[in-house]
Amino acid sequence: MPAAVPRARRSGRLNVLATLRRDRIGMLGAVLVVVITVTAVLAPWIAPFDPLAMSSGNRLVGPSSTFLLGSDEAGRDLLSRALYGARTSLTVSLTVVTLAGLIGVALGLVSGYYRGILDGVTMRFMDILFAFPTLLLALAVVSTLGPEVRNLVLALVVVFVPSFARVTRGAALAVGAEPYVEAARSVGVSNFRIITRYVLPNVMAPIAVQFTISLANAILVEASLGYLGLGVPPPTPSWGAMLASGKAFIELSMWPSVVPGLFIMLTVLGFNLLGDALRDSLDPRLRARI
Template identity: 50%
Template sequence: MTAAVRTLTPAQRSLRLFVRSPGAMVGLVLVLLVVIAAVAAPWVAPYDPVAYRPVDRMQGPSFSHLLGTDLYGRDLFSRVVFGARVSLAVSVLSIGLALLLGGVLGALSGFFLGWLDTVIMRLTDILLAFPAILLAIALLAFLGGGFWNLTLAIAIAYAAPFARVTRAAVLRLRDTMFVEASTALGATPGRILWRHVLPNAAAPILVEVTLRLAYAILAEAALSFLGLGTQPPAPAWGQMIADGRPFLESNPWVSIGPGLAIMITVLGFNLLGDGLRDVLDPRLRNA
């Protein structure tokens, strides 16, 4: 058994540790359930999420309507399932854009240092001086609401943390022996950064991506709650909670369904991120 374990590659050892982590597996299952529900929404949802049915308005949970209906008679389960598409699309696109913007700036800052590092880090200090949700609100007040403006606002709000994480990872690797060897062999700085440094700096960046996806979902829900996100009648979890706010005492299920969806999704991404961190961090892995 010992000999078999010693022959495992680092990737195989990391995968084994990830599978053996209960929290990571629970997070992965929760995330997969949400993703599958979003992808298969037309087949999972029993009703049209935007069709008005006044005769069915404000019904409680039943076999016909698993989460009840809202003020306009729309099936809440169907709207929650289709709302997963909006939340996941906004979070994935915004974090992808934030990673591209912040990752490029952070990599350039950590690898070349000098005046470029000073300018980029001072810019990130300015962005980090504002709470992310407040910065997103300010950007949306200038850009206007809507899906793409919401995505851009969240991306800008979370670009600075990615720049910091990427810079720290690159800065730790820029003076290592394999970088010096590549330089001695005549490799250009761009090639060294792209082919050698960034692949070895991927672990902390990947963990940051997973954790920031949870923050992006919360941000999308908060901005939709304020009416700055996807506009009605398109289903969005934050907007659904806002619609149910006047009925919290009499018909709380209108807000409970989307609230549970947000909680499950964020919990899944957080557990998945914690599991990846434990597997990819050598100090925690050795402990």
């Protein structure tokens, strides 16, 4: 029996991967995510210029053999700044979603498993956070603490914890009512072992989908805060800050606004398409339709 369980899990993973490969839209999202991530990681080696280097004689020029995507109002290469901006955005977003996932999943597991007063208090607090619009809550936290990277990460963690807690709690409630969990309780298995061995592995599917979609939302919120001047402080390249600075020169050149906007759109689109594909492939009811 113990050997059969790993084989069943391997078979399930293979089915999920096969379903993902058949989903062309999902594969497009995966390709976009991989390309953006690889270019962000390799930015120091593939960026044609220093993203902070200014050139007064090359201000607001269009795409050319020298500046492949044009230059901004200070003569800085837009492609280089966009690549380094991808590093900033993905690093902040991945850090935020990972921390929010760890906190939210822990809260959701405890609430869904133990229920009772603990569940009521925790979920009511999550409801309070849900009552605030995402960007407004992030703005309130960053404005109170100040525009620093640490405060930006803290603000976004506060914003994304409720989503993970709610998704995990719902899945944990369903798994906690399964016969094998009741059987484990009846033979004296500790609550911690039940949660980590039986409940958590069986709620990973919705958590994985939530993680992917939250990354897309985190990128949008981070760019929005950067656009409002409350994101990553300059001179660090940021897509939101690039959009804000390019707005003032839109009549002279559209490229300082188009380039960061295009990067944001493709990245968010990739994560959303990948998240939808993961949801379909991990749900047995939807997997048969693909």
